[in-house]
Amino acid sequence: MSARHLVVHGTVQGVFFRASTEQEARRLGVAGWVRNRSDGTVEMVAEGADEAVDALVRWAHEGPSRAEVTGVDVTDREPEGLVGFEQR
DSSP: OEEEEEEEEEEOSSSSHHHHHHHHHHHHTOEEEEEEOTTSOEEEEEEESHHHHHHHHHHHTTOSTTOEEEEEEEEEEOOOOOOSEEEO
């Protein structure tokens, strides 16, 4: 079980990044949340099986087709036992 905090930079708002993240996380069985930040980035917390969280982190470096990701800050964190995945 692992957990990560991500901040995604680039053209990531207004391109269905949050909705696509939620869909990908649910497909992978990852719990957590995603939200837009006022500075134009997208922030998320993901936790679950190591392989699934790693896959979501890899996906975040690309995002949905309309996104232009220029960077992703990834920080390990302690799992909280989150259930489900939501947009905030």
